[in-house]
Amino acid sequence: MRFVTLLFNFSLNLLLLKLSKTRIVILSRKSRLSQFNAYVKSELREHFYNLDHNLQRDIKIVFINPNEIPNQALKELYSKHAKFICINLHKSRGFRKLALRVILRILEAIAVQGGFVSPGSSRTDPKNWYILTRCRPVIKPDEVSVRVTSKEYQVLSEHINLDEKFCLLAYRKSEYYQQYVDVSQNRQAASDFSYRNPNFAAFVPLIE
Amino acid sequence: MGLPSTSIFFKREDFYDFSGSGYCPQLDVYLASKCLLIVNGACGYKTMADIFKKPTLMTHAYRLRLSGLRGLVLPSRYRLSDSDLVLNKVLTLDMKAHLQSGVTLLHPSDQEILDAGKQFVKIINEFQEDYPYQNIFSNFGRFAVANGISFADSWQDKHIRGSRDSVVIRLEGNEAL
Numbered sequence: 281m282r283f284v285t286l287l288f289n290f291s292l293n294l295l296l297l298k299l300s301k302t303r304i305v306i307l308s309r310k311s312r313l314s315q316f317n318a319y320v321k322s323e324l325r326e327h328f329y330n331l332d333h334n335l336q337r338d339i340k341i342v343f344i345n346p347n348e349i350p351n352q353a354l355k356e357l358y359s360k361h362a363k364f365i366c367i368n369l370h371k372s373r374g375f376r377k378l379a380l381r382v383i384l385r386i387l388e389a390i391a392v393q394g395g396f397v398s399p400g401s402s403r404t405d406p407k408n409w410y411i412l413t414r415c416r417p418v419i420k421p422d423e424v425s426v427r428v429t430s431k432e433y434q435v436l437s438e439h440i441n442l443d444e445k446f447c448l449l450a451y452r453k454s455e456y457y458q459q460y461v462d463v464s465q466n467r468q469a470a471s472d473f474s475y476r477n478p479n480f481a482a483f484v485p486l487i488e
Numbered sequence: 489m490g491l492p493s494t495s496i497f498f499k500r501e502d503f504y505d506f507s508g509s510g511y512c513p514q515l516d517v518y519l520a521s522k523c524l525l526i527v528n529g530a531c532g533y534k535t536m537a538d539i540f541k542k543p544t545l546m547t548h549a550y551r552l553r554l555s556g557l558r559g560l561v562l563p564s565r566y567r568l569s570d571s572d573l574v575l576n577k578v579l580t581l582d583m584k585a586h587l588q589s590g591v592t593l594l595h596p597s598d599q600e601i602l603d604a605g606k607q608f609v610k611i612i613n614e615f616q617e618d619y620p621y622q623n624i625f626s627n628f629g630r631f632a633v634a635n636g637i638s639f640a641d642s643w644q645d646k647h648i649r650g651s652r653d654s655v656v657i658r659l660e661g662n663e664a665l
Contacts, residue, residue: 312532313532313533313535313536314531314532314534314535315532317532317535317536317538317539318535321535321538321539351513351516351517352513353513353514353516353517354513354517354536354539357517417539417540417541418539419521419539419540421521421522421540424517424518424521424522425518426514426515426518427514430512430514430515432509432510432512432515433515435509436504436506436509436515439504440504442522445524446522446523446524447523447524447525447526447527448519448520448523448525448526448527448533448537449526449527449528449529450526450527450528450529450531450533450534450536451528451529451530451531451548452529452530452531452548453507453531475592475593476530476548476550476564476593477529477530478529478530478547478548478595479595480498481598482547482595482596482597482598482601483527483529483547483601484498484598485598485599485601485602486527486598486601486602486605487498487500487503488500
């Protein structure tokens, strides 16, 4: 019986994909930059790789983001290639929240990788690595702009010349998770997991 | 990106601490698009590097399923009862359950980070700038697990026993696991 249900679900997904020429991809509820990026980037890279190699007809990709978008600027850049539906579960209340959760649950239950409704995936399976590392980037560096009048840009450009070559050092900090990540949706952002955090002092010999 | 209260106390003419700037989504993307390379200490920003296919040195890596991201990896080690977990165990470790299981994480030393950084810069300098950086790392390191990770050479020399073709990869001092 379970096999028949799965087969029906799979066939229905493929049929709907063919008829609608649209794929709905459900993103993570965790609102973390790493997962948002990994899911969106992987989906679009695979999509463009398939298009470039005539492995698939052009389809519209629609991402459903359940909670907060972790980086709006990034979403805007990706929006040139796909549509985003932000249902903002975290801001919803009462019946609306209940209805949205039910709809999301149904979509998650019927999702099939590569079908009309597809679960978000960072494609950790090694068979996808060839595609992910060799296909063209979805966003090109020259597409990215910055508001030069912003306070942050002004401060930064006073200290470093952004037209010269520079290196970035990014590292995990508890304070960031406490301030910007919803711990109820994302247990690994809790202080229990701060043992993973590097100590900045360990990078000093490398910087020097 | 960061919080105003958590700036670090390190001064150098060509070093700027941007971690106290607050939340700047636009600038975070912009910096990743413009930079030459990224050193990432166990944070989600590594996926930003991957968007633009920037070469990345991943230090303190605690989870080795890196979803297609290529770079040089310097992992933290997982220890249980004074010995390292074998790599195959690390790859399948349940991160949520491990706190109760007595497994501890041992971060790379300053020297290991420095050595990995030197190798990383050497790899980058040996290639043309327009070369697709992330592909070169798949060929580096004498050893790589199935998902294509290249570990820093100095780290491999100290902690890894086995060859590229080994089915089971054993970390140093770990016979029981």
